[in-house]
Amino acid sequence: MKTDHVQLTEVTTPLPAREGQGGGSSPYLSILQSYFGFTSFRGIQQDIIESIGAGHDTLGLMPTGGGKSITFQVPALAMDGICLVISPLIALMKDQVLHLREKGIKAAAVHTGMSREEVIITLENCIFGGFKFLYVSPERLSSELFLAKLIHMHVSFITVDEAHCISQWGYDFRPSYRSIAQVRRLLPHAPVLALTATATPAVIEDIQRQLLFARQNVKRMSFARANLIYNTRRIQMNKEQEVWALLQEIPGSSIVYTRSRAGSRELAEWLSSQGIEATFFHAGLTNREKNERQAAWQRGDIRVMVATNAFGMGIDKPDVRSVIHSDVPDSPEAYFQEAGRAGRDGLKAFAVLLYDDRSITTLRRRIDETFPPEDYVAQVYEDVCCFLQMAIGDGYGVTREFALDEFCRAFHHFPVRAYNALQLLSRSGFIEWTDAEENHSRVMMRCRRDELYDYHLAPVAERVLWHLLRSCTGIFSEFSYIEEGEIALKLGITEKAVCEQLIELSRMHILQFIPRKFIPYVTFTQRRVDKEEVVLPRAIYEDRKRELANRIETMIGYLRTEECRSRYLLRYFGETDAKDCHACDNCTAPLLPRFGKSDTISAPYQQVFSDEQLKAVGQRILKLLCERGPQPVRDIRLSDVPDRIVTDVLHRLFEEEVITMTPDALAVQLTAKS
Numbered sequence: 208m209k210t211d212h213v214q215l216t217e218v219t220t221p222l223p224a225r226e227g228q229g230g231g232s233s234p235y236l237s238i239l240q241s242y243f244g245f246t247s248f249r250g251i252q253q254d255i256i257e258s259i260g261a262g263h264d265t266l267g268l269m270p271t272g273g274g275k276s277i278t279f280q281v282p283a284l285a286m287d288g289i290c291l292v293i294s295p296l297i298a299l300m301k302d303q304v305l306h307l308r309e310k311g312i313k314a315a316a317v318h319t320g321m322s323r324e325e326v327i328i329t330l331e332n333c334i335f336g337g338f339k340f341l342y343v344s345p346e347r348l349s350s351e352l353f354l355a356k357l358i359h360m361h362v363s364f365i366t367v368d369e370a371h372c373i374s375q376w377g378y379d380f381r382p383s384y385r386s387i388a389q390v391r392r393l394l395p396h397a398p399v400l401a402l403t404a405t406a407t408p409a410v411i412e413d414i415q416r417q418l419l420f421a422r423q424n425v426k427r428m429s430f431a432r433a434n435l436i437y438n439t440r441r442i443q444m445n446k447e448q449e450v451w452a453l454l455q456e457i458p459g460s461s462i463v464y465t466r467s468r469a470g471s472r473e474l475a476e477w478l479s480s481q482g483i484e485a486t487f488f489h490a491g492l493t494n495r496e497k498n499e500r501q502a503a504w505q506r507g508d509i510r511v512m513v514a515t516n517a518f519g520m521g522i523d524k525p526d527v528r529s530v531i532h533s534d535v536p537d538s539p540e541a542y543f544q545e546a547g548r549a550g551r552d553g554l555k556a557f558a559v560l561l562y563d564d565r566s567i568t569t570l571r572r573r574i575d576e577t578f579p580p581e582d583y584v585a586q587v588y589e590d591v592c593c594f595l596q597m598a599i600g601d602g603y604g605v606t607r608e609f610a611l612d613e614f615c616r617a618f619h620h621f622p623v624r625a626y627n628a629l630q631l632l633s634r635s636g637f638i639e640w641t642d643a644e645e646n647h648s649r650v651m652m653r654c655r656r657d658e659l660y661d662y663h664l665a666p667v668a669e670r671v672l673w674h675l676l677r678s679c680t681g682i683f684s685e686f687s688y689i690e691e692g693e694i695a696l697k698l699g700i701t702e703k704a705v706c707e708q709l710i711e712l713s714r715m716h717i718l719q720f721i722p723r724k725f726i727p728y729v730t731f732t733q734r735r736v737d738k739e740e741v742v743l744p745r746a747i748y749e750d751r752k753r754e755l756a757n758r759i760e761t762m763i764g765y766l767r768t769e770e771c772r773s774r775y776l777l778r779y780f781g782e783t784d785a786k787d788c789h790a791c792d793n794c795t796a797p798l799l800p801r802f803g804k805s806d807t808i809s810a811p812y813q814q815v816f817s818d819e820q821l822k823a824v825g826q827r828i829l830k831l832l833c834e835r836g837p838q839p840v841r842d843i844r845l846s847d848v849p850d851r852i853v854t855d856v857l858h859r860l861f862e863e864e865v866i867t868m869t870p871d872a873l874a875v876q877l878t879a880k881s
Contacts, residue, residue: 234285235248235253235256235257235260235281235282235285236248238281238284238285239277239281242280242281242284242310242312243277243280243281243310245277248277249273249274249277250269250273250274250428251267251269251426251427251428252273252274252277252278252281254426255267255278255400255426256277256278256281256282258424258426259278259279259282259364259398259400260282260285260286262398263398263421263424264398264399264400264415264418264419264420264421264422264424265398265399265400265401265424265426266370266401266402266403266411266414266415266420266424266425266426267400267401267402267403267426267427268403268404268406268411268425268426268427268428269402269404269427269428270404270428270430270432270547271404271543271544271547271548273404273428275368275402275404276303278400278402279292279364279366279400279402280307280340282363282364283339283340283363283364283366284312284339286363286364287361287363288360288361288362288363289333289336289338289339289340289341289360289361289362289363290339290340290341290362290363290364290365290366291341291343291357291360291362291364291365291366291390291394291397292340292341292342292343292366292368293342293343293344293345293348293365293366293367293368293384293387294342294343294344294368294369295344295345295368295369295372295379295381295384296368296369297316297318297344297641300316300318300342300344301316301318301647301688303340303342304316304340304342305688307339307340308680312339312340313337313338313339313340313680313681314338314339314340314341314342315329315332315333315338315340315341315342315685316329316341316342316343317329317330317341317342317343317344317347317353318342318343318344318347321686323352325649325685325686326352326353327352327356328651328684328685328686329341329685329686330352330353330356330357331356332681332684332685333356333360334356334359334360336361337681337684341360344383345372345381345383345384345386345387346383346639346730346732348383348386348387348389348390349383349386349389349732354389354390354393357390357393357394358393358394362394362397363397364397364398364399364400365387365390365391365394365397365398365399365400366399366400366401366402367384367387367399367400367401367402367418368402369402369403370401370402370403370406370414370418371403371405371406371410371414371540372384373385373387373401373413373414373417373418374406374409374410374413374414374417375413375746375750375751375754376407376409376410376413376754379540380634380746380747380751381634382634382635382636382744382746382747383639384417385417387399387417387418388417388418388419391418391419392419399418399419399420401414401415401418404544404547405540405543405544405780406780407779407780407781408781411425411781429777429782430543430776430777430780430782431773431777431782431785432547432550432773433788434550434553434554434555434556435546435547435549435550435556435557435558435773436555436556436557436558436788436790436791437546437558437560437772437773437776437788437791437792438557438558438559438560438772438791438792439559439560439561439562439765439766439772439792440453440559440560440561440562440792441561441562441563442561442562442563443849443852446474446533446561447474447477447478449533449561450463450474450478450531450533450561451478451481451483453529453531453559454478454483454510454511454529454531457528457529457557458528459510459526459527459528459529460504460507460510460511460524460526460527460528460529461510461511461512461527461528461529461530461531462511462512462514462518462519462527462529462530462531462545462548462549463485463511463512463513463514463530463531463532463533464514464515464516464518464530464531464532464533464534464536464545465513465514465515465533465534466515466534467515468489468490468491468515470533470534471487471488471489471513471514471515472487472489472513474487474513474533475487475511475513478511478513483510483511484508484509484510484511485509485510485511485512485513486500486503486504486509486511486512486513487500487512487513487514488500488501488512488513488514488515488517488518489514489515489517489518490515490517494647494723495690495692500512501518501522504524505522505523505524516536516541516545519544519545519548522548524548524551525551525552526551526552526554527548527549527550527551527556528549528550528554528555528556528557529549529556529557529558529559530545530546530548530549530556530557530558530559531559531561532545532546532558532559532560532561533561534561534566534569535560535562535566535569535570535762535766536762537570537573537577537755537758537759537762538755538758538759538761538762539758539761539762539765539776539779539780540758542560542762542765542776543776543780546558560765560766562766566766567763567766570759570762570763571759571763573755573759574752574755574756574759576623576624576627577627577752577755578627578631578748578751578752578755579624579627579628579631581742581743581748583624583628584628584631584632584741584743585738585739585741586738587620587625587628587629587632588628588632588637588638588738588741589738589741590614590618590620591609591614591629591632591638591729592735593618594609594614594617594618595607595609595729597731597735598735599734599735599736599737600734600735601734601735602731602733602734602735603731603732603733603734604730604731604732605730605731606728606729606730606731607728607729607730608727608728609640609727609728609729610727611625611626611629611727631743631747631748632741634747635743635744635747635748636732636733637731637732637733637736637741638729638730638731638732639728639729639730639732640727640728640729640730641727641728647688647689647690647723648688648689648690648691648709648720648721648722648723649686649687649688649689649720649721650675650679650682650686650687650689650709650718650719650720650721651682651683651684651685651686651687651718651719652682652683652717652718652719653716653717653718653719654716654717654718655683656683659672659717662715662717664712665708665711667700667704667708668708668711668712670698670700671694671698671705671708671709671712672708672712672717672718674694674697674698675687675689675694675718682718686719686721691705691706691709706722761779768793769793770787770793771786771787771788771789771791771793771794772788772791772792772793772794773785773787773788773790773791774786774787774788821852821855821856821859824845824848824852824853824856825856825859825860825865827845828843828845828853828856828857828860828866829860829865829866831843832866832876836876837876838876843857
């Protein structure tokens with residue numbers, strides 16, 4: 208690689224000088240202010256930064272929205288060398304790289320979808336000292352090419368994001384994370400910073416053991432959120448109307464989580480038809496669609512984001528007033544993390560979980576869906592090999608495009624089952640499979656800067672070229688991601704015209720242009736074996752299946768529990784001394800399932816029950832209390848009346864002092880005057 212190319216990759220903005228090996232708070236605070244615009248650290252950020260800055264292996268436990276990225280980006284800028292960031296989420300890696308580059312900080316990512324040439328160029332620039340951050344997926348850590356280049360890099364420290372993935376006891380275990388131990392042995396002087404927002408006590412211990420911590424060192428924040436009110440609500444009408452009712456009761460920005468892509472689209476369209484500004488988000492959208500919808504929601508142009516669990520990573524919107532789950536998640540970790548996206552501004556917010564009589568059956572069915580029979584998984588492996596025309600003994604290191612829908616049609620597989628079989632094969636090390644991921648378009652100059660003056664270009668082509676030179680740092684030595692739509696907007700031309708000029712510039716060998724592509728990949732991480740040799744490790748299949756069953760039972764317990772919901776969740780994460788929140792539906796016993804005025808029936812039910820009918824419901828409740836005496840709230844049910852209506856009527860009777868609570872707040876009874 209030419210020297211002048213390497214020089215172009217240096218950090219363009221001077222970094223504050225580091226004061227001392229351990230690094231006091233002064234240089235860190237200066238970096239925080241200069242690059243990120245904050246005047247002070249939050250929570251345990253500074254404790255984590257000073258710990259890793261002093262060279263100590265550190266595990267940081269921070270709830271969603273706690274500012275994890277600051278804890279490694281700030282010390283990395285204060286230290287010599289490059290910070291190696293290991294993250295399982297390609298989209299989040301790209302997003303953080305782009306944000307760092309916007310701040311004048313050189314960062315790069317190596318992930319599936321890049322050509323071998325792109326990977327080599329990126330890694331060599333890291334060796335020459337042009338970058339402060341290198342993001343890699345855990346699967347790359349076992350690559351011979353990556354390891355050969357890594358030993359020549361000056362690595363300041365290693366950051367492991369989503370560190371719970373290294374533990375087989377974690378809810379999202381990924382065997383590829385185990386390769387980090389090998390990297391640590393290659394870089395014995397580089398400390399490790401492990402970060403996670405969800406970890407049980409067993410996982411905390413296992414993370415430190417698997418990452419070869421020199422000594423235990425955990426920095427943790429309580430996961431308690433005093434401003435976040437947890438509630439469950441039984442669905443009486445249908446999901447759409449229940450969500451609509453909640454959005455009427457809880458003003459402000461909202462996220463509604465659904466389990467399916469089709470469900471997110473249908474619910475968003477229905478809410479829009481009812482006058483609520485809503486859009487949808489799932490992994491099947493293009494990057495541009497995702498960015499546009501997220502930006503509109505964050506600006507407040509869209510009130511409600513209806514999404515699958517693909518939405519959430521990297522969200523920085525503090526004023527979300529409600530997170531509503533229309534389907535029950537299959538783990539407390541997932542629910543806690545998603546619900547935690549509400550109320551990051553510290554003001555009151557609500558996490559509401561909807562369920563019905565089928566929810567528990569559906570949850571338990573997910574166990575067998577997620578872990579199909581082992582012989583079925585082996586058959587999927589053989590079919591994938593046939594689909595990609597891979598012979599026995601061949602394939603090591605080979606990457607091929609892989610369309611799941613086309614594969615399922617060709618071999619008559621049910622998509623959900625096949626998807627989970629592919630996940631198991633990936634975790635067992637037979638293949639590396641990435642779901643459909645749109646790669647940004649990429650460009651890199653093929654000629655030297657001084658050679659550009661020898662070309663005679665059309666005016667539009669010249670405008671596109673000079674825009675790239677001004678906006679893409681390091682374009683002469685590495686591929687830069689671009690968005691054709693953004694270029695078109697800035698130049699006042701169509702996106703089609705931008706693409707045409709990029710193709711023409713590529714044809715003239717001025718630059719190399721790789722258009723974006725939306726396609727999944729399969730990489731064979733070992734040579735193809737016979738179907739009978741496909742054996743899933745116990746830790747991947749049997750142990751994980753048992754752990755999923757335990758998590759699902761914990762979620763079922765969350766639906767059924769009568770104790771404080773916040774305390775129930777916190778105890779799961781090891782906070783045994785947590786106090787009652789005095790705000791969730793159980794703590795309020797549960798006479799307050801709504802969050803608006805308590806003297807009105809929600810709109811969807813006004814059309815169903817007239818005032819006379821509501822009075823009749825009240826009389827039936829009073830008769831029941833006369834016959835049976837004080838009753839637990841949950842036992843006051845009428846077979847032909849939705850629970851929601853019964854609870855609304857109880858509100859009225861309570862406020863009219865016709866009924867009251869028993870001293871222990873566990874049951875409803877008639878007042879003396881009744």
